[in-house]
Amino acid sequence: MSDRVVLITGASGGVGRGIAHACGAAGWTVWIAARRRAEGEQVAAEVESAGGRGHFAECDAADADAVERVVAEIVTTSGRLDGVVLNATSGLSPKPVVFADVPLGELEDHVAVSLRGMHILALATYPHLRASKGSFVALTSEAGFEGKAKLSVYAAIKAAQRGIARSLAREWGPDGIRVNCVAPLAGTPAMDRAFAMDPEMASRILGRNPLGRMGDPATDVGPIVRFLLSDDSRYLTGNTLMADGGSCPIS
Amino acid sequence: MTEALADTVTRTLPETLMIASPLDALRGVAATLGAAFVAVPECPLAAGDHAGPGSVWSHTDALDEWRTETSEGPQTGAIVVAVWPTTNTAAPFTTMSPTDFAVRSEWPFVAWYAALGAAIERCADGGTIVAVIERPSPLDCAGWAPESGTADAVEAMIRSLARSEGPRGVRVNAVTTPSRLAPAQPIAPPPPLSSFPGSVDHEVSNAVSMLLGSGSAGVTGTVVHADCGRSWR
Numbered sequence: 001m002s003d004r005v006v007l008i009t010g011a012s013g014g015v016g017r018g019i020a021h022a023c024g025a026a027g028w029t030v031w032i033a034a035r036r037r038a039e040g041e042q043v044a045a046e047v048e049s050a051g052g053r054g055h056f057a058e059c060d061a062a063d064a065d066a067v068e069r070v071v072a073e074i075v076t077t078s079g080r081l082d083g084v085v086l087n088a089t090s091g092l093s094p095k096p097v098v099f100a101d102v103p104l105g106e107l108e109d110h111v112a113v114s115l116r117g118m119h120i121l122a123l124a125t126y127p128h129l130r131a132s133k134g135s136f137v138a139l140t141s142e143a144g145f146e147g148k149a150k151l152s153v154y155a156a157i158k159a160a161q162r163g164i165a166r167s168l169a170r171e172w173g174p175d176g177i178r179v180n181c182v183a184p185l186a187g188t189p190a191m192d193r194a195f196a197m198d199p200e201m202a203s204r205i206l207g208r209n210p211l212g213r214m215g216d217p218a219t220d221v222g223p224i225v226r227f228l229l230s231d232d233s234r235y236l237t238g239n240t241l242m243a244d245g246g247s248c249p250i251s
Numbered sequence: 252m253t254e255a256l257a258d259t260v261t262r263t264l265p266e267t268l269m270i271a272s273p274l275d276a277l278r279g280v281a282a283t284l285g286a287a288f289v290a291v292p293e294c295p296l297a298a299g300d301h302a303g304p305g306s307v308w309s310h311t312d313a314l315d316e317w318r319t320e321t322s323e324g325p326q327t328g329a330i331v332v333a334v335w336p337t338t339n340t341a342a343p344f345t346t347m348s349p350t351d352f353a354v355r356s357e358w359p360f361v362a363w364y365a366a367l368g369a370a371i372e373r374c375a376d377g378g379t380i381v382a383v384i385e386r387p388s389p390l391d392c393a394g395w396a397p398e399s400g401t402a403d404a405v406e407a408m409i410r411s412l413a414r415s416e417g418p419r420g421v422r423v424n425a426v427t428t429p430s431r432l433a434p435a436q437p438i439a440p441p442p443p444l445s446s447f448p449g450s451v452d453h454e455v456s457n458a459v460s461m462l463l464g465s466g467s468a469g470v471t472g473t474v475v476h477a478d479c480g481r482s483w484r
Contacts, residue, residue, distance in 0.1 A: 064304065064349065099408075099415060100322065100368040104311040104361050111357050115400065116304060119344070119352045126345045144403065147410025147472070153364070155411050156404040160360065163403030164344070166389060167396035171343055238389075 004028040005078040006229055007071070009061045009121065010088030012039035014188035015139060017046075018217020019085055019225045024052030026226060029078050033059040033070050034088070061088035062112035064120045071124040081128035083229035086121055086138040086161070088113055093157075094194035096150040107153055114157045118164055126172070133176035137228045138165050140181040140240060142248035150198060158183075162240055169238030178237035180228045184221040185244035187214035211245035220245075265328030267463065268373060270321065270366050271383075272335045276451040280383070283456050284331065284463075289324075291334050291366050292317050294358040296350060298339070304349035307358045318365040322372035329463045330370045333383035334363045341394025341434075355397035363405050367412060377420035381462045382409050383455060384474075386427035388448075388481040390438045398432060406474050413472030422471040426458040429478050443480030454479065 006023055010016045012034035023030045024047030032047075032054065034040040040056040047054030055077070057070040074081055090110040097106075118138065129136060143151060144158030162181050169179040185205070191214070195202045206212065215221050224243045227233050242248055267286035271277040272293060281288040295310045296302050339355060347355070363382075370380050386402035387395040405425065412423040433448035441447075449455065458477040461467060476482040 099364075099412060100318075100371045102364075102368075104315050104318070104365055105308065107361050107364060108305065108308045108311070111360060112305065115356055115360065116349070116352065119347065119349070119356070123345055144407050145410075147407050147412070147414055149411060149414035152408060152411035152415070155407040156360070156364070159407035160356075160400035160404035163399035163401070164356075164396045166403075167387070167392040167394070167399040168344055170393035171345075171396070 004082045004229065005031070005074065005080055006083035006085065007031045007033060007074060007081060007125070008085040008087055009033045009059070009117070011043055012036040014190055015184050015186050015217045015221055016085070016087040017043050018186065018222040019087065020047050020054070021050050021218040022222025022226045023229070024048070024050035024054060027051050029053040030055070031070070031074050031078075032056045033061070035060055061117040061121070064124075067120050067124045071128065075128055080132050081125060082132045082134045084121060084125045084129065084134070084136045085225060085229070086118055086136070088117060089139070090114060093154045094151070094190055094197060096197055097153055099152050102153065110153050110157045115160055115164070118161055122168065129172070129177045130175045135229045135233070136168065136172070136177060136179045137225055138162070138181045140183045142183050142185060142242065142244050142250070144183065145248055145250050166238055173237060178233070180233070180237060181240040182221070182225050182228065183240055183242050183244060183248065185209070185215050185247050186217045186221050188217060205247060209245045209247040213245065215243060215245055265378070267329040267331065268327045269331045269333070270370055271331065271333040274335055274337070277333050277335065279452050280331065280456050280459065283452065284460070286331060289321055291362055294336065294354050294362070296354050296358070298351045298354045300350050302350045302353070304353060306350060307353045307361075311361060314361065314365050318369050321369040324373055326373055326375040328375050328378040330374050330378065330380045331383060331459055331463070332366050332370050332380065334359060334366050335385055339398065343394060344396040352397060356400055359397070359401045360404055363401065363408065367408055371412065371416060374416070374421050379422040379424070379463055380412065381459050382425040383459060384425050384427045385432060386429060386476070387432040388429050388478055390481065391429065391432070391434050395432055402427060409474070410472045417471060422467070424462045424467070424470060424472070425474045426455055426462065427474060427476050427478065427482070428455045429481065430455070437481070442478070447479035447481055449477055449479050
């Protein structure tokens, strides 16, 4: 378990950063792919401090050429690719919208990063995951299960990722590749922005959470994603694990 | 749907509007329900085109205009929405070109969003909206990744709308069908009902009628799988 090579997109902060820390603590080689160089390099350094090997690669998750270059660099440098985490999400995710009025062109950034980006990442990593019999994990959300009155685009995008992952698990299973999702609820800068835009959101979310707190990206969510990337979950595919402290009424 | 049932439906449902892709099967549902029909614009590209990633988005201005025009019509108490492609075939996700993905995933996503947005505006207080979604059953979803994604996305959309529109008494639900997506030889075990995958004019229309009717007055944000027992989630 100590020599895994994993790629995490959008890991320059938030949940992706927490996942990187958890994988680094296991001694893994962690590639941070993100647009923000300074923050991404900082996370790579934090992975080193945690006991792993951290690398940063500047990358826009919606740019197929950029993703292919990063994957090629990983395989050239680290020799293989064992796990992929699709974590990048649109910067518009926490922006409240009115369903009937949102300009449809605004949906493109969500789609480009999270849906087209999922296709791009799957295409680029499939041959390498097949070689390693690896694991693909997509970060979805409880919003994708239950919908959100003010975040309907985000909710639909996150649901779509789960549906695609379900099909991919069946398509890639014969190759020994597992595909799963994690629906986290964690305190992140993105969540802070969402709370700022909707002041009642925090009380709504925490009011129904039996554990009564937001998750920590590194110590609550990261180990669950790491589990899905590891051989400990080698018989688990096509699933969504709710890493939300029991917040979402799905069981 | 039998003639007797169709007669019952048209006598008991409020005046119905169907906002849907211009397919014969969906026009048939509208006819059965006695619904006025508004056609949703079809994808301007086809799978196999060489238009490149993001190409469908240059057409969203026209879709915006269509949504605005459609939204300005008179309100009604019952609306059925269905955004279906003309046709697709099962294909491994990693063999799809960027354009194929845009046609099968990106356009349906934005077209569903536009159609449901128009439906909200046209739905009177206390009314009901039913989305009819093509969904490959989980056991049979290999080769249908974009369609699985769209189905889950629309389920989330109707749950979002159930929340936002509930305060004005509007119910929003969905019916799913694998009628055009089911394999000739489903993975064992066989579906419980031999009528699998079901048809639009029978299983789907009946489920839609049920959700539009007053008998489901307390039901919102729910998805009914009219797939002869193939799905249980």
